[in-house]
Amino acid sequence: MPPRVLISDSLSPAAAQIFRLRGIEVDCEPTLGKDSDKLAAAIGDYDGLAIRSATKVTADLLQRASRLKVVGRAGVGVDNVDVPAATARGVIVMNTPFGNSVTAAEHAIALMFALAREIPAADASTQAGKWEKNRFMGVEITGKTLGVVGCGNIGSNVAERGIGLKMRVIAFDPYLTEERARTLGVEKVELDDLLARADFITLHTPLTAHTKNILSAENIAKTKKGARIVNCARGGLVDEEALRKALDDGHIAGAAFDVFAKEPATENPLFGHPHVVCTPHLGASTSEAQEKVALQIAEQMSDYLTRGAIANAVNFPSITAEEAPRLKPFIELAEKLGLFAGQVARAGVEKLSVVYEGAVTLEKTRAMTAAAISGLLRPILEDINAVAAPVVAKERGVAVEEITREAQGDYESLITLNALTAQGEIRVSGTVFHDGKPRIIRIGDIGVDAEFSPSMIYLTNEDRPGFIGRFAGALGDAEVNIATFALGRDRPGGQAVALVAIDGDLPARALSKIERLPGVKQAVTLKFS
Numbered sequence: 001m002p003p004r005v006l007i008s009d010s011l012s013p014a015a016a017q018i019f020r021l022r023g024i025e026v027d028c029e030p031t032l033g034k035d036s037d038k039l040a041a042a043i044g045d046y047d048g049l050a051i052r053s054a055t056k057v058t059a060d061l062l063q064r065a066s067r068l069k070v071v072g073r074a075g076v077g078v079d080n081v082d083v084p085a086a087t088a089r090g091v092i093v094m095n096t097p098f099g100n101s102v103t104a105a106e107h108a109i110a111l112m113f114a115l116a117r118e119i120p121a122a123d124a125s126t127q128a129g130k131w132e133k134n135r136f137m138g139v140e141i142t143g144k145t146l147g148v149v150g151c152g153n154i155g156s157n158v159a160e161r162g163i164g165l166k167m168r169v170i171a172f173d174p175y176l177t178e179e180r181a182r183t184l185g186v187e188k189v190e191l192d193d194l195l196a197r198a199d200f201i202t203l204h205t206p207l208t209a210h211t212k213n214i215l216s217a218e219n220i221a222k223t224k225k226g227a228r229i230v231n232c233a234r235g236g237l238v239d240e241e242a243l244r245k246a247l248d249d250g251h252i253a254g255a256a257f258d259v260f261a262k263e264p265a266t267e268n269p270l271f272g273h274p275h276v277v278c279t280p281h282l283g284a285s286t287s288e289a290q291e292k293v294a295l296q297i298a299e300q301m302s303d304y305l306t307r308g309a310i311a312n313a314v315n316f317p318s319i320t321a322e323e324a325p326r327l328k329p330f331i332e333l334a335e336k337l338g339l340f341a342g343q344v345a346r347a348g349v350e351k352l353s354v355v356y357e358g359a360v361t362l363e364k365t366r367a368m369t370a371a372a373i374s375g376l377l378r379p380i381l382e383d384i385n386a387v388a389a390p391v392v393a394k395e396r397g398v399a400v401e402e403i404t405r406e407a408q409g410d411y412e413s414l415i416t417l418n419a420l421t422a423q424g425e426i427r428v429s430g431t432v433f434h435d436g437k438p439r440i441i442r443i444g445d446i447g448v449d450a451e452f453s454p455s456m457i458y459l460t461n462e463d464r465p466g467f468i469g470r471f472a473g474a475l476g477d478a479e480v481n482i483a484t485f486a487l488g489r490d491r492p493g494g495q496a497v498a499l500v501a502i503d504g505d506l507p508a509r510a511l512s513k514i515e516r517l518p519g520v521k522q523a524v525t526l527k528f529s
């Protein structure tokens with residue numbers, strides 16, 4: 001059955017076209033995102049959900065989304081998606097971080113000019129037949145200081161345009177390196193410095209716990225008298241009540257807002273002030289940007305749903321379409337080693353170390369570690385997948401460490417899992433041969449060579465003559481056919497392990513009979529489907 005995608009917001013038709021070209025069934029319901037009940041009733045039929053900002057992907061919605069694998073945001077901000085809830089349910093959330101950056105930057109610059117020359121008010125007055133030539137006295141922006149708060153994709157586009165307009169550009173962004181600032185031609189400053197010096201302040205950060213009310217009453221008071229403020233990033237970055245007061249007092253000369261603390265904004269403290277310019281969240285609204293983000297999100301979602309490639313996910317490492325086939329067998333190996341450890345463990349795993357050796361260290365080890373954790377937890381949490389696994393492990397107090405080192409043995413690539421439990425350590429290593437099939441090559445210190453089969457028995461026993469005959473007899477009595485048999489031991493007469501692939505399931509009675517065979521220390525049935 002081909003994957004199915006729902007487009008629940010108004011996206012360029014380019015998105016639906018791409019989905020269809022990529023063999024994906026797509027339903028376009030551009031208003032469904034605004035009706036949470038109808039959306040909840042429909043979402044169970046889809047593998048992918050493509051949205052802009054109107055659809056709210058809440059924990060409740062996700063609970064109804066039994067098939068959902070990916071939410072694609074045609075834009076930057078994913079604040080309308082409950083990302084932790086999506087992650088916990090194993091749903092990838094991806095965005096298009098660059099598709100609308102230029103358009104949003106142009107809107108910020110447009111708003112700055114609108115403020116500097118009071119264009120919206122002058123337009124309204126002129127079209128009302130008033131010809132108020134003396135009412136509108138603007139300011140030049142040339143030579144003025146532009147303070148950019150948040151100098152990422154959009155902020156740096158704004159900075160470049162500000163420099164092009166002969167402004168002096170200063171930027172506050174704790175993550176902006178001095179080198180990047182130099183390349184851009186901006187001066188990196190602290191926030192207080194920016195507030196004190198900027199004639200125009202333009203905000204370009206996401207809304208986070210650190211940036212909420214970054215322009216608080218206190219910070220607005222620190223701005224230069226006569227400063228003008230542009231917010232084309234997110235509502236909530238500015239204390240709107242405090243800004244209104246500063247506008248009324250004349251401390252702030254003007255404010256241009258595209259985004260508001262509450263959207264859709266039908267009323268707002270800033271509305272009605274003569275020096276306020278507002279647009280209804282139009283920062284990304286150009287035909288060029290909408291075409292780009294729609295194309296990009298459809299490509300990214302299709303790549304994930306059809307090839308397992310992950311680009312621009314906010315809750316999982318990226319895996320390119322070239323990497324995906326190379327990584328796939330190692331992800332499968334890591335997951336199966338995790339499944340082995342999870343099924344063999346007799347007590348809860350407290351710590352998992354995943355050790356990568358050799359060529360595999362050059363691949364996306366974080367994705368493999370996530371797969372190993374999901375295998376480890378699957379015996380107790382059936383539905384878990386690699387997206388949710390790291391978070392779930394953390395919640396359950398399982399410490400996870402990842403170690404990479406050069407190849408130390410005969411294998412080009414080796415993955416070893418050490419799972420520490422209150423009853424001891426389970427150590428298992430595996431590799432992928434050129435046939436692309438993952439296999440176990442060591443358990444503890446004992447070498448074996450076994451492919452994974454859907455149904456297996458793992459035995460640890462004393463290495464004694466006659467044991468294998470007795471074991472095979474017990475299986476024969478239960479009418480269980482042996483498919484493959486892999487043995488290993490530390491020394492003659494020492495500790496031995498067996499990994500036995502069987503056809504079908506091992507009846508519980510047969511397992512207890514095997515457990516009672518002389519010399520058996522542990523017998524565990526394993527599932528690897």
Ligand SMILES: NC(=O)C1=CN([C@@H]2O[C@H](COP(=O)(O)OP(=O)(O)OC[C@H]3O[C@@H](n4cnc5c(N)ncnc54)[C@H](O)[C@@H]3O)[C@@H](O)[C@H]2O)C=CC1
Binds near residue numbers: 100211282
């Ligand atoms: N109005 C609209 O329609 C649009 C709004 N946006 C919004 O614009 C904002 C910026 O988007 P991008 O530039 O693409 O994001 P980005 O991730 O490229 O840049 C954000 C920058 O903010 C910086 N930052 C983070 N925390 C900070 C803090 N506490 N103080 C100062 N800087 C901080 C980061 O280091 C980063 O450089 C986002 O909130 C996005 O949702 C994006 C597109 C359209």
Ligand SMILES: O=C(O)CCC(=O)C(=O)O
Binds near residue numbers: 053285
């Ligand atoms: O899709 C839109 O119109 C809003 C864009 C936006 O805010 C974003 O990309 O973060």
